[in-house]
Amino acid sequence: xxxxxxxxxxxxxxxxxxxxxxxxxxxxxxxxxxxxxxxxxxxxxxxxxxxxxxxxxxxxxxxxxxxxxxxxxxxxxxxxxxxxxxxxxxxxxxxxxxxxxxxxxxxxxxxxxxxxxxxxxxxxxxxxxxxxxxxxxxxxxxxxxxxxxxxxxxxxxxxxxxxxxxxxxxxxxxxxxxxxxxxxxxxxxxxxxxxxxxxxxxxxxxxxxxxxxxxxxxxxxxxxxxxxxxxxxxxxxxxxxxxxxxxxxxxxxxxxxxxxxxxxxxxxxxxxxxxxxxxxxxxxxxxxxxxxxxxxxxxxxxxx
Amino acid sequence: xxxxxxxxxxxxxxxxxxxxxxxxxxxxxxxxxxxxxxxxxxxxxxxxxxxxxxxxxxxxxxxxxxxxxxxxxxxxxxxxxxxxxxxxxxxxxxxxxxxxxxxxxxxxxxxxxxxxxxxxxxxxxxxxxxxxxxxxxxxxxxxxxxxxxxxxxxxxxxxxxxxxxxxxxxxxxxxxxxxxxxxxxxxxxxxxxxxxxxxxxxxxxxxxxxxxxxxxxxxxxxxxxxxxxxxxxxxxxxxxxxxxxxxxxxxxxxxxxxxxxxxx
Numbered sequence: 001x002x003x004x005x006x007x008x009x010x011x012x013x014x015x016x017x018x019x020x021x022x023x024x025x026x027x028x029x030x031x032x033x034x035x036x037x038x039x040x041x042x043x044x045x046x047x048x049x050x051x052x053x054x055x056x057x058x059x060x061x062x063x064x065x066x067x068x069x070x071x072x073x074x075x076x077x078x079x080x081x082x083x084x085x086x087x088x089x090x091x092x093x094x095x096x097x098x099x100x101x102x103x104x105x106x107x108x109x110x111x112x113x114x115x116x117x118x119x120x121x122x123x124x125x126x127x128x129x130x131x132x133x134x135x136x137x138x139x140x141x142x143x144x145x146x147x148x149x150x151x152x153x154x155x156x157x158x159x160x161x162x163x164x165x166x167x168x169x170x171x172x173x174x175x176x177x178x179x180x181x182x183x184x185x186x187x188x189x190x191x192x193x194x195x196x197x198x199x200x201x202x203x204x205x206x207x208x209x210x211x212x213x214x215x216x217x218x219x220x221x222x223x224x225x226x227x228x229x230x231x232x233x234x235x236x237x238x239x240x241x242x243x244x245x246x247x248x249x250x251x252x253x254x255x256x257x258x259x260x261x262x263x264x265x266x267x268x269x270x271x272x273x274x275x276x277x278x279x280x281x282x283x284x285x286x287x288x289x290x291x292x293x294x295x296x297x298x299x300x301x302x303x304x
Numbered sequence: 305x306x307x308x309x310x311x312x313x314x315x316x317x318x319x320x321x322x323x324x325x326x327x328x329x330x331x332x333x334x335x336x337x338x339x340x341x342x343x344x345x346x347x348x349x350x351x352x353x354x355x356x357x358x359x360x361x362x363x364x365x366x367x368x369x370x371x372x373x374x375x376x377x378x379x380x381x382x383x384x385x386x387x388x389x390x391x392x393x394x395x396x397x398x399x400x401x402x403x404x405x406x407x408x409x410x411x412x413x414x415x416x417x418x419x420x421x422x423x424x425x426x427x428x429x430x431x432x433x434x435x436x437x438x439x440x441x442x443x444x445x446x447x448x449x450x451x452x453x454x455x456x457x458x459x460x461x462x463x464x465x466x467x468x469x470x471x472x473x474x475x476x477x478x479x480x481x482x483x484x485x486x487x488x489x490x491x492x493x494x495x496x497x498x499x500x501x502x503x504x505x506x507x508x509x510x511x512x513x514x515x516x517x518x519x520x521x522x523x524x525x526x527x528x529x530x531x532x533x534x535x536x537x538x539x540x541x542x543x544x545x546x547x548x549x550x551x552x553x554x555x556x557x558x559x560x561x562x563x564x565x566x567x568x
Contacts, residue, residue, distance in 0.1 A: 026531035033305040033529075034394070055547050061526050061534035066351040068526065072533045075547060219350045247350060270527040271345070271353060273307065273394065 003287035004294040005280065007041060007262050009239045011162035011187040012124050014041035014096055014262060017295055018252065018280045021243050021266035022047055022100035022126060022166070023072070024217075025276075027086045028093065034273035040280060042096030044264060045086070047128050049102045050111045052078035057210045062199040067220030067245075068267050069197045071211035074102055079115045091121035098164070100126045106151055113159045124161055127152065127186075130168035130193040142168040142193075145180035152184030164241065167191040167232070169221075174228045175235035182236045190241035190264065191232055192225045218267040219245045226258050233259025233300060247275065249282020256298040305397060305529065308332055310390035314367060319451035321374040322419070323383045325391075330366035332395045338427035339400030339520055339556045342370065343528035345392035346381045356382065357525045357551070359423040359497075360396060368395075371452060373419040397528050398555045401427055401495060401518055408435035410492040413485065415441045415506055417478050417498025421452045423520055427495055428461050436493075438462065441485060443478025443498070447471040479505045490515060496559075497522075507559035517559035523550045538563035 005016035020028070022044040028037060037043070055075025062069045077086065082099075090097045099122050103109035109127065116122055129151055130142035141147040148165065156163050165181040167174065169192035181189050194215025199208035207213075225244025233240040242260030246252050247268040255263045268275040287295055308329045315326035332342075343355035356378040361371035374380050385391065401423075412431050414424040421442055431438050440463040444450045447467060456463045465473030466481040474481045479502060486509070494517035496506045503519050510517035526532030530552035537557070539548040545563045548554070 024531065026533075030527075030529055030531040034307050055533065055536070057547070058534075058536050059524065060536065061524055061532070063352060063354050063524075066353055068353060070526070070532070070534060075533050075536075218353055267353070270532055271355060273527070273529065273531075 001293070003284050003292060005284060006294075007296060009188055009241075009261055012096060016041045016280050017256065017262040017283070018276055019044055019096070019098065019241070019262060019264045020269060020276050021264035022128065024266040024269050028090050031269070031273050035277045038094040039277040040095055041262060042098055042123065043090065043093070044098040044100055044126050045090065046076055047074045047100040047102040048076055048079060048082055048112060049074065049104070050079050050108050050115070052076065052081065059208060059210055062208045062214065064197075064199060064216065065220060067216050067218035068270070069199050069209065069214040069216050070194070071209045071214035073211065079112055083115070083119050087119060087121055096123040097121060098124045098126050100128045100166070101155075102128045106154055109151065109155050110158050113155055117160050122161060124164055124187070125155075125159060126164040126166050126190060127155055128166050128193075130166050140168060142166070142177060143171055145176050148177055149180040149184040152181050152186050156185035162187040164188040164190050166193055168193050169224060169228055169244070170196045175231050178232035178235045182238050186238060188239040188241060189232060189236065190243060192221070192228050192244045195221055195224065217245070219247050221245045222251060226254060229255055229260050230258040230302060246279065247271075249279050249286050252279050252283050253286050253298060256295065257300075257302050259300040259302070261296070261299050305335070305395070306331060307392070307394050309392045311393050312390045313385055313387050316385065316387050318383070320448055321383070322371065322451045323374070324361065324369060324371045325382075325385065326364060326367050326369045327391060327393065328367045329393065332393065333363050333366050333368050336360050336363050336368055336396040337400040338403075338430050339423050340396035340398045341528070341555060342368070342393045342395035343397060343525070344370075344382065346378045352378050352381070354526060355394065355528060357397075357523070357528055358382075359520070359555075360426055361422045362426050362429070371419070371422040371425070375419070394528060398551055399553070401520070401556050403430060403434065407431055407493070409437070411437045411439070411489070412493040412495060413439050413441055413482065413491040415478060415482055415494065415496045415498070417443045417502040418445070418449055420498030420502075420520070420522075423497055424495065425452060425455065425459075428456065429459065432461075439464065439485065439491070441466070441478055441481050443467070443481065443502070445469060477505075478502065479509065482506060482509060486513060486515075494518070494559075496520065500564075504564050507562065507564075510559050518556050519559055519562060520556045521550050521554055521562075523555070525551050527551070
């Protein structure tokens with residue numbers, strides 16, 4: 001029997017538990033030549049600020065052992081061009097569209113939400129309170145419980161759509177931050193964003209990235225992501241979406257077992273542009289092999 | 305643009321650390337244009353993680369060829385691939401050179417530095433097929449850095465060389481050779497690929513003489529198809545300059561629109 005991959009986040013029903021992670025899937029259309037976009041649970045669109053954004057100077061990328069450090073700086077088209085040129089195409093795909101919402105300050109998050117609330121075709125917002133690249137020291141609201149709760153609460157009160165808070169791993173106690181997002185009214189949380197990182201050129205003694213610091217992603221960070229997903233899922237009642245280094249169906253299953261109700265696939269899509277749909281198939285094959293009727297039966301089943 | 309998960313290597317030759325691989329990949333070969341590139345999966349494992357961007361050197365029927373120099377860990381692993389093995393590739397990627405509508409009877413200089421010669425062989429064939437008069441200007445540190453020279457000759461191309469150490473051709477940078485050749489007779493078109501300082505110097509020469517030049521840039525890339533925004537260059541298109549993606553908006557740009565590092 002074909003396993004049932006349907007995923008219910010409460011506020012959002014997905015065809016299957018695999019979403020494409022923000023910042024690694026462009027605006028979706030880049031992947032159309034390589035895969036069936038309708039075959040995945042959803043697309044989290046690249047982080048969106050109100051105005052178009054320049055991004056950081058190059059070099060923006062450094063490859064590390066089974067990983068990638070990036071400091072793109074959230075270059076993007078801004079809300080007007082997104083609504084006019086990107087959203088219409090995304091709506092025709094037939095998969096859940098989640099928009100990753102960014103802001104340099106609280107007011108900008110609210111302006112982005114206000115603008116998008118007046119457009120159709122968006123299933124939820126993912127509040128990017130955790131991008132480490134924008135300011136050089138990696139500061140962001142998700143580093144503290146009070147700023148997390150306050151920002152989530154303001155955005156939730158202003159939004160007509162479900163809100164997922166995307167958390168940073170660059171904290172001492174992730175459970176505390178997860179609880180703060182829940183207390184602020186988040187409908188769900190996603191984690192982990194990238195780990196603040198530094199790559200050094202030994203010959204020049206200079207940072208390899210123009211921005212000095214960047215965010216580490218890829219298979220190298222998976223064990224840290226699993227640990228934090230487990231801790232966060234143990235701390236809150238709202239659904240957890242897990243991400244960080246997922247490159248295979250078994251990786252995704254590990255996140256479900258750790259407590260994630262859905263997963264996001266990020267850096268793997270650069271290496272294998274069809275990684276998201278491949279992982280959907282691999283989750284199904286895993287369940288079939290083990291006689292698991294529903295992928296959701298795996299969620300939170302870690303035996304300790 | 306597509307993925308070929310198993311493009312078979314039917315030929316592997318090398319000259320020291322320069323390598324030529326022929327990959328059987330009919331669908332990608334049919335779409336390929338000069339100046340476009342492949343993203344090549346180096347390993348089935350997760351380390352090295354990223355694909356490597358390698359420009360198209362030639363099309364031979366249903367195959368494409370790449371020509372590269374070992375420059376790091378990725379290319380070192382690629383250099384170990386054997387005939388009969390298969391590579392997972394994406395391509396053809398990028399916009400490639402703009403050959404215009406009519407190059408019949410026009411003269412074109414193709415200026416290549418080191419491994420930057422790679423895309424110019426494909427371009428040379430295409431321009432000559434279309435009736436252009438092509439001259440190759442090929443520079444390297446030393447004679448051993450000019451391994452593609454013989455193939456251009458076998459192909460019937462007009463080629464002049466420069467070496468930094470004077471071991472072959474004109475002594476000095478290829479930019480010196482270019483200025484000398486322009487002094488004899490300026491071309492209608494200029495196409496350039498090589499190290500950054502060489503491309504920058506060539507762009508200046510072209511601009512000073514009013515010769516339209518197309519420059520093929522190289523960059524580290526995360527994906528190669530526009531999704532990661534990692535491979536940007538400052539490009540001015542009536543907007544004072546923005547970070548544009550080398551993989552998607554390029555890798556070929558006009559000399560006039562590239563803002564080099566350190567320029568205002």
